[in-house]
Amino acid sequence: MKKYLLLLALSFTIFKLSAQQKGSSADSLLNALNAANKPEPAHVAIFSSSRLILAETNETVKKGNLNFLVIHRFGDVGGPFGGGQTLYGLDNSSDIYIDFEYGLGEKWDVQFGRSKYQQLIELGTKYTLINQDADGSPFAVSLLGKFGLKPYKNDGSFNKYSDRFAYVAQAIIGHKFSKSFSLQITPTLVSSNAPQPVVTGNEKTFFSLGAAARLKVTKRMGIVVDYAHSFSSFRDNPPLGYQFYDPLGVGIEVETGGHVFTINFSNAKAISPSNYLADTRSNWGKGEFRLGFTISRIFDLSHRNKNNY
Missing domain, CATH: 1.20.5 (Single alpha-helices involved in coiled-coils or other helix-helix interfaces)
Structure with missing residues (x-):
């Protein structure tokens, strides 16, 4: 048993x-x-567009989308070239930049731009290494590279054709602290075979560090500040007759559904980083700043009805 x-x-x-x-x-x-x-953690959109005032953001154009940008800088508001005689700069334009950005992948786009300033033609590409997301990385990192060519300007500055080439390499590190506040820093390397202005002692290559921030005041409107400083002994101790200043822009960004519109004031005449980081000689204190605007419009060429940023 x-x-x-x-x-x-x-x-x-x-x-x-x-x-x-x-x-x-x-x-x-x-x-x-x-x-x-x-599901994978959602991508946090740090900024609303691929551009601020001076700098680009870490946002890339999504695959199959085309971003068309018109960027404009008027003339000086004040100073010897401004005032009522030029309707406070509205009669003039220091630079006009037309840009096309096309998304080859969800994190990679290519760019083609044309600037009035020194008749610059520019090719670029931007790739996002890291996205900020709720469950992963607290910040986003994108890499930007640009190649510039000045094919038409001929004032004796270029001894050979390769002197017309300029290069920009940039890392864009951004973080969205809240629904209202976003911040980024942009370490940048600028190189030119014939640096502007053409003055003895001007470096062909120098380093710059930029910072930009946006503070939203309503759901679709925010205040934007954009600043950069170039670490250059030539610009810190310029020759007689030259004085360089750090480019600074302040403005208001408005989202209107399909468009992102920025109206701003800046002492930078040029729009391309290879130009405004190398050669900003306008002084805010003397009224040598100008009204500008940026219009960004996304076209979905893939016919996908999805958010772009």
Whole structure:
């Protein structure tokens, strides 16, 4: 009798352990399936557009989309070239920049731009290494590269054709602190085969560090500040007759559904970083700043009805 009771107890124990193991296996499989089906963390859009006032943002144009930008700088509001005689700069334009940005991938776009300033033609590309998201990275990192060519300007500045080339390499590091406040810094390397202005001692290559921020005051409107400083011994100690200033822009950004519109004031005449980082000689204190605007419009060439940023 004891033998049969012992056999029954042993059988029950084995059945119980087997059931527990099956339950554990089922739980593990269920957990694995849930993990596989778990959606990836959502990309946090730090800024509303790929451009601020001076700098680009870490936002790239999504695959199959085309971003068309018109960027304009008028003339000086004050100073010897401003005032009522030029309607406070509205009669003049220091630079006009037309740009096309096309998304080759969800994190990669290519750019083509044309600037009035020194008739610059510019090719560029931007790639996002890291996106800010709720469950992962607290910041976003994008890399930007630009190649510039001045094919028409001929004032004796270029001894050979390669002197017309200029290059920009930039890292864009951004963070959205809240629904209202976003900040980015932009370490930048600028190089030119024939640096402007053409003055003895001007470096072909120098480093710059920029910072930009946006503070939203309503759901669709924010205040934007954009600043950069160039670390250059030539610009810190310029030759007689030259004085360089750090480019600074302040403005208001407005989102209007399909457009992002920025109206701003800046002491930078040029729009391309290879120009405004190298050669900003306008002084805010003397009224040598100008009204400008940027209009950004996204076209979905892939016919996907999705948000672009």
